[in-house]
Amino acid sequence: MPLPRMRGGRVAAALLLGLLLAACQTVPPPQEAEHPPQQYLDVPFIAQDAYQCGPAALGMMLQWNRLPGDKEALVDEVWLPERKGALGIELKAAGRARGLLAYPVQSPDALFAEVQAGHPVLVLQNLALPQWPMWHYAVVIGYRDGGERIVLHSGTKQATTSHWNRFLRTWARAEYWGFVLLPAGELPASVRPEPLLRALAPMQKDTLAHWQAAVARFPDSGRLRFGLANALWAAERHDAARDAYERTVTLAPELAPAWNNLAYARRDAGDRDGARQAVCRAHALAPDSGNVADSVEEITGGEGC
Known part of the structure; x- marks a missing residue:
C-alpha cells in the first residue's frame, strides 16, 4: 500500500x-x-x-x-x-x-x-x-x-x-x-494554517462553515481568506465574497488568482474601473497564466492592460 x-x-x-x-x-x-x-x-x-x-x-x-x-x-x-x-x-x-x-x-x-x-x-x-x-x-x-x-x-x-x-x-x-x-465549524487542536489549507482545498461539499472556522482561527492568512471568498461566491453571497476578496488582496497582494476573482466580483457590483485594475494586477503578477489572460480579454472587452 x-x-x-x-x-x-x-x-x-x-x-x-x-x-x-x-x-x-x-x-x-x-x-x-x-x-x-x-x-x-x-x-x-x-x-x-x-x-x-x-x-x-x-x-x-x-x-x-x-x-x-x-x-x-x-x-x-x-x-x-x-x-x-x-x-x-x-x-x-x-x-x-x-x-x-x-x-x-x-x-x-x-x-x-x-x-x-x-x-x-x-x-x-x-x-x-x-x-x-x-x-x-x-x-x-x-x-x-x-x-x-x-x-x-x-x-x-x-x-x-x-x-x-x-x-x-x-x-x-x-x-x-x-x-x-x-464536522463543519470544528478545527483540530493541532491545526496549522498551511496543512489546514491543503486539507480544505480538495473539499467539494458543505465547505463554507469549514472556511469560516479556518479564517476565524487564522484571520491573517490571505490564502485561507481566499478560500473563504470562493466559498462565499459559490454560495451566491456575492457582497460578502467581494469583501473577502478585498481583504485577501490586502493580506496577500502577491496572490494573482485572488486579484483575478476580485475583478469579477467588482464587475458584478458595477465597478468596471475597479474590475479592470484588479485583472490587470493579476496579469502583472501572472503574465504567463492562460486563465488570467482570458479574464483580461473578458473584463477589458479586448482592450488589454
Whole structure:
C-alpha cells in the first residue's frame, strides 16, 4: 500500500526516533500526556472482517461524527480487492465526500493534542517489519498512565491497550500517518494554517462553515481568506465574497488568482474601473497564466492592460 513520503525535518526526526526505537531504547510519551494522565473517548466500535480494517476504522470515525458508517457499504466504497486493503487517500476522500474535514495527525504531540481535545485519530500501523510490512488501520480513542498505554479500537478488539513504545514503533514504520475527521465549524487542536489549507482545498461539499472556522482561527492568512471568498461566491453571497476578496488582496497582494476573482466580483457590483485594475494586477503578477489572460480579454472587452 503506497504511503505519503516524508519531507524535510520530518525525515530527520523520524530517522532519529527510528534509530532509538530500533536500538530498543524507550521513548517517553509527550509531557502533555501527564495533564490529564488519562483520557477515554466514547467512540462506537466496529469489528473488522479479514483484511477490511480500513472500512471498519472509517466506519467508526463516521459513526463518531453521527453519520452512517455501515461497514459493508464502506467496503464497496474504499476497499480494493486486488490489494486486499484500502488506500489512505480513499479513506480521507470518503470523509470529505460527507462534508468532514480530514486533517493529518503526524506526530506524537499532535496525537495526544487531538485525543485530549476529544478527537479520535485514525492511524496506519505496520505491525510487522519494514521489509515485510503488515499494514493495519486502527482508531486511537484514548490513553492512560500518563500516556504509557494507548487505547485503540483495533481489528476485532474493542478498547484494547498497547504499550506506548510498541504502538510508537508500529506507527513509525508507517511514517506517522494518521488523521482526524471533524464536522463543519470544528478545527483540530493541532491545526496549522498551511496543512489546514491543503486539507480544505480538495473539499467539494458543505465547505463554507469549514472556511469560516479556518479564517476565524487564522484571520491573517490571505490564502485561507481566499478560500473563504470562493466559498462565499459559490454560495451566491456575492457582497460578502467581494469583501473577502478585498481583504485577501490586502493580506496577500502577491496572490494573482485572488486579484483575478476580485475583478469579477467588482464587475458584478458595477465597478468596471475597479474590475479592470484588479485583472490587470493579476496579469502583472501572472503574465504567463492562460486563465488570467482570458479574464483580461473578458473584463477589458479586448482592450488589454
